Amino acid sequence: MRQVLKKFVGVAAVSSMLLLSACGNSGDQTSGSEGGKVEADIGVVSFLTGSGAAYGEAIQGGLKLAQEEINAKGDVKINLIFEDSAGKQDQALTAAQKLINSDNVTAIIGPTLSTEMNVVGPEADLSGVPIIGTSTTAEGIPQIGDYVFRNSIPEALAIPASMQKAVDKYDVKKVAILYGNDDVFTKSGYDTMKKTAEEMGLEVLTTETFQKGQSDYNAQLTKIKNLNPDLILASALYNEGAVIMDQARKMGIDVPFVGGNGFNSPEVINIAGKSSNGLIVATPWYSEKEDEKVQEFVTKFEEEHGHVPDQFAAQAYDALYILADALKNAGSSDRDAVKDALAKTKDFEGILGNFSFDEEGDVLMDPTVLVIEEEKFVEFK
Amino acid sequence: MLAELINPYYLQVGCFILINIILGISVYITLSTGQLSLANAGFMGIGAYTSALLTIHFDLPIIIGIIIGALVAALCGVLIGIPTLRLQGVYLAIVTLGFGEVIRVIFVNWETLTNGSVGISGIPHIGREILKTLQGFGFQPMSIGLQNNQFIFLSIFILLLLITIFVIWFFRRQHQSRVGRAFAAIKLDEKAAESMGINITYYKVLAFAQGALVAGFAGAMYAHILAYISPADFAYHRAVEILIFVVFGGSEVIWGPIFGAFFLTLMPEVLRFISEYRYMIYGLIIIIMMAVRPQGLIDVPLLKALSKKGRKRGQKHGTGNHKSM
Numbered sequence: 001m002r003q004v005l006k007k008f009v010g011v012a013a014v015s016s017m018l019l020l021s022a023c024g025n026s027g028d029q030t031s032g033s034e035g036g037k038v039e040a041d042i043g044v045v046s047f048l049t050g051s052g053a054a055y056g057e058a059i060q061g062g063l064k065l066a067q068e069e070i071n072a073k074g075d076v077k078i079n080l081i082f083e084d085s086a087g088k089q090d091q092a093l094t095a096a097q098k099l100i101n102s103d104n105v106t107a108i109i110g111p112t113l114s115t116e117m118n119v120v121g122p123e124a125d126l127s128g129v130p131i132i133g134t135s136t137t138a139e140g141i142p143q144i145g146d147y148v149f150r151n152s153i154p155e156a157l158a159i160p161a162s163m164q165k166a167v168d169k170y171d172v173k174k175v176a177i178l179y180g181n182d183d184v185f186t187k188s189g190y191d192t193m194k195k196t197a198e199e200m201g202l203e204v205l206t207t208e209t210f211q212k213g214q215s216d217y218n219a220q221l222t223k224i225k226n227l228n229p230d231l232i233l234a235s236a237l238y239n240e241g242a243v244i245m246d247q248a249r250k251m252g253i254d255v256p257f258v259g260g261n262g263f264n265s266p267e268v269i270n271i272a273g274k275s276s277n278g279l280i281v282a283t284p285w286y287s288e289k290e291d292e293k294v295q296e297f298v299t300k301f302e303e304e305h306g307h308v309p310d311q312f313a314a315q316a317y318d319a320l321y322i323l324a325d326a327l328k329n330a331g332s333s334d335r336d337a338v339k340d341a342l343a344k345t346k347d348f349e350g351i352l353g354n355f356s357f358d359e360e361g362d363v364l365m366d367p368t369v370l371v372i373e374e375e376k377f378v379e380f381k
Numbered sequence: 382m383l384a385e386l387i388n389p390y391y392l393q394v395g396c397f398i399l400i401n402i403i404l405g406i407s408v409y410i411t412l413s414t415g416q417l418s419l420a421n422a423g424f425m426g427i428g429a430y431t432s433a434l435l436t437i438h439f440d441l442p443i444i445i446g447i448i449i450g451a452l453v454a455a456l457c458g459v460l461i462g463i464p465t466l467r468l469q470g471v472y473l474a475i476v477t478l479g480f481g482e483v484i485r486v487i488f489v490n491w492e493t494l495t496n497g498s499v500g501i502s503g504i505p506h507i508g509r510e511i512l513k514t515l516q517g518f519g520f521q522p523m524s525i526g527l528q529n530n531q532f533i534f535l536s537i538f539i540l541l542l543l544i545t546i547f548v549i550w551f552f553r554r555q556h557q558s559r560v561g562r563a564f565a566a567i568k569l570d571e572k573a574a575e576s577m578g579i580n581i582t583y584y585k586v587l588a589f590a591q592g593a594l595v596a597g598f599a600g601a602m603y604a605h606i607l608a609y610i611s612p613a614d615f616a617y618h619r620a621v622e623i624l625i626f627v628v629f630g631g632s633e634v635i636w637g638p639i640f641g642a643f644f645l646t647l648m649p650e651v652l653r654f655i656s657e658y659r660y661m662i663y664g665l666i667i668i669i670m671m672a673v674r675p676q677g678l679i680d681v682p683l684l685k686a687l688s689k690k691g692r693k694r695g696q697k698h699g700t701g702n703h704k705s706m
């Protein structure tokens with residue numbers, strides 16, 4: 001046994017030597033500026049494998065498209081380094097550590113999930129690396145620190161906007177709330193709904209919960225139907241949300257639904273069909289907006305990927321443009337200079353609309369409210 | 382020179398390897414009495430939440446939080462160990478899996494305490510606390526040529542390494558003691574062990590509690606290294622992941638789970654350069670392993686062969702050597 005122990009120690013020693021020697025190469029800073037042209041390495045932590053790979057793919061697509069365009073313009077040269085987080089906090093953290101310490105990136109875009117950002121954000125902030133979330137909508141993300149930003153519209157902005165419009169239009173007094181209580185996303189959406197309903201003075205008839213992957217919602221819906229609300233607030237992801245709408249319509253509930261950010265997907269229409277009519281969501285991204293930039297982006301993206309870009313692609317696309325803008329203004333790829341330039345971003349005209357950071361690094365913009373009518377997303381007026 | 386070599390990324394990966402090794406050992410302990418427990422993710426969660434909540438709400442020092450977290454997990458281990466004594470094999474696996482899920486659902490629904498599925502953020506970070514304490518004594522990492530974050534991760538890594546070595550040492554000693562022999566006897570044949578005068582109830586619950594203690598400890602460390610936990614971290618995916626370390630490495634000797642955790646944690650990091658294909662290769666390796674060596678990579682004959690080879694180098698082949706491998 002002693003011999004074995006010796007061998008193990010030997011193997012461990014050799015492998016740690018290899019590890020250490022491997023990191024010796026990575027000390028040199030590759031990015032710098034030459035003759036006014038800023039060159040920078042940007043790290044991306046994204047959900048590329050596993051259950052949420054579709055998000056990561058959309059984000060990657062948006063970023064790559066933006067990178068091509070920005071590099072073609074020539075003011076700024078951006079190299080993107082993609083790292084996978086597989087949707088796990090520990091993986092996201094190691095990926096970010098690699099980007100910060102081994103690749104010496106100027107800034108990080110990502111990670112995809114708010115839970116990952118809760119872990120990565122403080123670390124990036126301590127290391128002094130600007131980090132921009134493009135899909136992190138939970139509360140308290142930019143408040144982590146000075147180096148933490150996001151350009152994804154938080155639930156706290158999106159849900160009240162859609163609720164306000166729906167309440168005004170349908171003269172709502174009584175609402176029922178339905179939410180998934182085992183998911184970070186839907187839970188934080190529910191918190192916002194509850195708070196907004198209280199502020200608006202709406203009467204909450206009942207609050208029902210469901211779990212991820214549930215397929216039968218008849219118990220909750222029957223209760224809601226008997227209470228006869230004017231509006232249903234549903235904080236659900238699109239796969240459960242679409243089934244909920246389908247079962248509700250079949251049961252004869254015909255009041256409109258207000259959903260959170262996770263409910264906002266063309267998939268709802270594919271799954272629920274006619275039953276999806278009457279779903280109201282607020283979104284930063286509307287692909288049919290009559291705007292030259294938007295239409296150019298949609299055409300280019302469609303050519304490459306064969307489908308219309310979703311909000312994740314659009315937000316990632318804009319994030320890289322905002323970062324490129326900051327790099328240009330900073331005039332160097334120094335992390336602190338970029339952070340200061342980012343914080344000054346104001347009235348940036350992207351494909352999402354007019355965009356500014358507030359003093360905490362959170363989003364200042366007006367979301368578009370959409371409603372599904374005749375199985376199509378249209379602007380809700 | 383030294384400072385150049387210390388990269389927080391490698392230390393971070395090292396820390397997760399060490400935590401996973403401790404988790405692997407926790408499953409190995411219960412397995413060494415022949416009980417397959419899938420509750421270790423739940424115990425890990427109990428340790429993590431207990432320690433996180435205590436340090437946040439009562440300002441306890443992290444070390445006390447971690448110890449209490451581990452003890453609470455051990456207590457739950459005893460509580461679940463006693464009623465499930467009569468169960469074996471898959472039945473025990475199902476009950477313990479159910480227990481793990483119950484724990485997760487409690488974390489999700491006890492919102493006033495656990496903040497529901499949103500999780501707890503702002504947990505004191507063990508490395509940052511160490512740095513703060515040392516700075517209080519007038520120590521600056523720069524004086525030994527390190528950046529703050531290098532020092533933070535180096536301190537966590539060394540701490541974890543010492544603890545892991547202690548855990549391995551302890552359970553290797555135990556394996557060769559009276560307790561270890563009792564565990565082995567129970568694993569081989571419960572009835573025979575009982576008729577030899579071994580108190581089965583005591584030893585089985587002991588193994589369960591030890592597993593829970595170690596898992597709870599690993600969970601508490603996990604919470605203080607990530608500084609954020611949510612119920613989804615301790616779902617059955619985690620239970621299966623821990624089990625894979627043991628199954629992959631081999632469950633007969635303690636080196637099995639250690640190797641399994643080391644290899645399977647390092648693998649996805651080493652394979653980063655092939656980005657989206659890395660988990661495919663990870664899966665492939667596990668499938669090949671299961672087909673070729675169902676008992677796990679490291680087992681008793683392999684260890685024997687290794688040690689014999691080492692001892693008999695230069696000699697003619699010894700007696701009984703043909704038996705191993």
